[in-house]
Amino acid sequence: MKGSLLKAELNRLLSRRFVQILAAVMIGAFAVTVAVTMAGSTTPSAGDWAAAVSQARANNEVHQQLYDDCVAAHGPEATALDRAKYPEQCRLVVEQPEDFLYDTYVFHTSIRPLVGFLAAYLALFGFLVGATFIGAELASGGTTNLLLWRPERVRVLGAKLAVLLGSVGVFSLVFSVLYVATFYGIAKATGYVGGVDADFFRQLALLVVRGLGLALMVTGISFGIATVGRHTAAALGLLTAYAVVWEAGGRLVMEVLDYRAQEPWFLSTYVGAWMVGRLEYYFGYGEYGRIEWWHAAVVFGALVAVVLAAAFGTFRRRDLA
């Protein structure tokens, strides 16, 4: 008499009022964002373009001069004073006319930060759903009831995790595709799409996939912490404690101690590296550190593995009330 545990758990997840409310809030927030963007965007006129091109040209001249001065300051004939003026690496900033279309939503320049924003929202969504899906069941005794029917602890917890990750993954993917398509549509209708080609969309797709990956990793970690702590609040509390004590407090202490190579010690650094592919940080005296996306993958992968191993280990062995 083996029923479908996966189907039952999917039904259970989708029936949870908190999950339904969270999804509705995500969709509602998206609708508001779309409405605000559409309302604030107008198709650029010829005059708008002319002004934008002129401003871009003027700014680029300044940037070129600064770049030339920086290169010279890093050259063999530069003085110490020159070097002190330009301590960091020289980068040539090139601005496009579309950057100066102030009343126009420009897809090409806006979509990447918007997708980054979406990734953060999806990660938060996954975190909350992951924590409550198992935490509320453990706290209410619902898991105990389920184990009276299916006394296979690893299989039950595994089914819950699989359903959770699958559902968050599918929701995130569908939402992301709709999100990007909608903003593309807004730019087409009332804004400016900008210079987009196959390579741009490939990069964008990679960014979306990284956002999905981040959401899934965070979901898994949240699920694991709530399992170990036997309550939704365990995950929420640990996140709050980490943010306050380590991300904020740790940075402060390192500043006080003048320890400059801070970035590798914080998970937020790896989130940034994961999303953009590479993150460079300056730690003084012309020295730069670099964290690649695969460093972040290793760190998050290890964290997920440790947390889930602890979750399955404790769940398998603990006495259930």
Added chain:
Amino acid sequence: MTAVIEIRGLRKNFRGLRGGGKVALDGFDMTVEAGQVHGFLGPNGSGKTTTLRTLLGLVRADAGQMTVLGRPSSEYAAVAHRVGAIVESPAFFGNFTARKTLSLLAAAGGVEPERVRKVLERVGLRDRENERVKTFSLGMKQRLAVASALLKGPELLILDEPANGLDPGGIHEMRTLLRDLAAEGVTVLVSSHILSEIEQVCDTVTIISRGRRVVAGPVGAVLAAHSKNEHLVRVKQLDRAREVLEGAGLTVSAVDGHLVVGGATDPAVISEALGRAEVWLTELSPVGADLESVFLDLTATRPLPGAYRQVDDTVQVESGQLEVVA
């Protein structure tokens, strides 16, 4: 008869974070034969719920052997679909309806969805099936718990205080339900503090105290074994009757206008002694032990006048003193 549940030497110590711990089970034994309604009694904190949880795989025992439906406890998953259970207070997710709660369990366990409505009807919740569990009273949650236990159509039913929170009608229904299930061949292991119900419904009983078995056997035999061979005597001449009976070597105490006479294995001894002295009886009946008095005596939980008995002040059965009534 085949044993549906066999427990031998079960031990469990709940360890604290700072060492030490609470010994919940200390070498507990129990056997439940097929087709019986078996009562499982014990004072608060004696290890009843721990025993049931260990049997159902919710708690890991430190030592001992258990078999359920012929399989060792390590293979409980193979027989779980034949066992229905309620353990302690019913725990359900408050925002789900009664129907949803049972449907999810049925789906996970491979039970036909049609059984959900049938069991809800059987426990009296048919008209409440679409209401959320958090709106239910304790008794209604208890009925839902019984429904979840019946959903599988089990061969073995384990019920931990199933009458908890039920109104008198519900208690009566529970008694009827247990009798009906037994008639259908279901083996029932029921733990309860309503000893009058246990005495009426159960075929056999096990009493536990401080993690060990105190007594086990058929209810009638347990009661008979603890009977004190006393008889209630009503006569018009109380003092004369007392004098006669004490003269015959019997122990006599006066209680509420009648006499309780001990030491006479045959009531004819009493009637003969009184008849010779021309003291005429209006009533002569045996004073039988009831399960409550047996329980209170065996577990040393009878209230003491002027004292507050603590939950740990129960009898500790020493090894070798276990009493089994065949």
